[in-house]
Amino acid sequence: MTKLDTDFVRGQFLAFSEPSLRDQVFAENAGGSYACRHVIWRLTRFYKQRKVQPYAPYAASLLAGDEMDEARERLARLLNVGSDELVFGPSTTQNVYVLANAFAEWMVPGQTIIVTDQDHEANSGAWRKLANFGIEIREWKIDPETGHLDIEDLKNLLDDTVKLVCFPHCSNVIGEINPVEEITQLAHAVGAVVCVDGVSYAPHGFPNVSKLGADIYMFSSYKTYGPHQGIMVIRRALAAALPNQAHSFNGDALHKRFSPAGPDHAQVAACAGIADYVDALYSQHFKAGRDGAGRAGCVHDLVRAYEIDLMKPLLDYLSSKNNIRLLGPKDAKLRAPTFAIEISGKAEDAAARLAHHGIMAGGGDFYAVRPLKAMGIDPAKGVLRLSFVHYNVASELDRVINALDQVL
Missing domain, CATH: 3.40.640.10 (Type I PLP-dependent aspartate aminotransferase-like (Major domain))
Structure with missing residues (x-):
């Protein structure tokens, strides 16, 4: 099966060559992703x-x-x-x-x-x-x-x-x-x-x-x-x-x-x-011959397979901790790589502490007040959210795990 070329992927995003973002792990993609170079150019x-x-x-x-x-x-x-x-x-x-x-x-x-x-x-x-x-x-x-x-x-x-x-x-x-x-x-x-x-x-x-x-x-x-x-x-x-x-x-x-x-x-x-970006991903990983939804479907499956493997170590880590509550399924195949975690303190404070370790994450209710209340979580306390996409790599998730060990 074709594997995602993460070097190629990261090369399509100017943020990864931006000095001010160097040594940072972007772990709040659910709030908004980096823009690809094709969009910035246009x-x-x-x-x-x-x-x-x-x-x-x-x-x-x-x-x-x-x-x-x-x-x-x-x-x-x-x-x-x-x-x-x-x-x-x-x-x-x-x-x-x-x-x-x-x-x-x-x-x-x-x-x-x-x-x-x-x-x-x-x-x-x-x-x-x-x-x-x-x-x-x-x-x-x-x-x-x-x-x-x-x-x-x-x-x-x-x-x-x-x-x-x-x-x-x-x-x-x-x-x-x-x-x-x-x-x-x-x-x-x-x-x-x-x-x-x-x-x-x-x-x-x-x-x-x-x-x-x-x-x-x-x-x-x-x-x-x-x-x-x-x-x-x-x-x-x-x-x-x-x-x-x-x-x-x-x-x-x-x-x-x-x-x-x-x-x-x-x-x-x-x-x-x-x-343009979807076309670039398709051309890098597949032979020519598809267009439109066919290309998007191939890229979808490629990205989905990569993200399932990417999230497994962090999902296993979070699932093993008895001092936190991970919302949603523990099976990577059933979910997206967006992890909301209920912790003992205020989530926003934990996100601020993660920032000192170079982890860009978020804490709060994320306009999801209703599901948080339904699950017995005070929206004012919020959840710590770590969210990833296909331009994140395994070494970044290792850094996230190490930082969580110190912050939590």
Whole structure:
């Protein structure tokens, strides 16, 4: 099986040659990843050569519009959806709020939305506010010990009043990867659509959204090696059915229908650099012959296999400690390499102590107040979070383990 070339990978990120970051281990990737060089190059070029209003009939403007269109088209191909089904917004949280407004107009009192208490607040809070419009909100609750979402519990919540089921592909503190295809099939069977928060999963490999069957799939480009944008897929039939949330004259263009504000032209254009990076990984590790979702699928599997092996020593270490509580599964194959740990003291203080050892980690609630409370953890105390992606290497995790031994 092809193995990930980590020297090549790290060579694609300028941060690893930056003197101010030398001898630091970046262990808070769930909060935002380093940007790949392709994105930085495209963003710099746009600001230097194309920073004009796009789509006007002069050269710089035409090039600006072409780059924005390229980003949408190439990311859509990676996700195996149509380019008109991909929407850019300032953040995933903002994208959900716009969607919630559309669903508030579309749904009628007495209909139901299912949310979870495993979610980051982005795919939970805005939907819960629709209770003010007479929409019933049902909560799919996690196991308070493990954080697991049980499919049987969901089945008990589903009926013909349910029109929307919202859940995370992967929690940003529990780390467990949820079975999106199975959940989606159950929701579709009662006539509901699904909204999947992929923010904590997409950094570990872009999913084939068509294969998953999700009606809405969201993630943040600043966590997938790009600039600070929210990226949202809304499948064509649903997008056409939901009320327009943009200017009235933009309602016929599906990719504009849920963007009430003008996009950040430069950041949208720079997102094509994410596709450049996926292409570079594919070309380095595989023979030519695939494009779009095929390339993304190969890179996904390559990265996933590497990250499973990478996290095992740290997962074994954390699982063996009786003075801490690791949230989520102990089996690397069931989770992403995002580890939230309940410790005896305040998590933020432990993160500060780790910084003295050159470990960049985070402590707090990470906008995951609901799952922390559901698992009996005081959000004010928070959890220590250590999160990794495929550009991290085994020697860095060894340093993390050694630092934890001293700090904890």
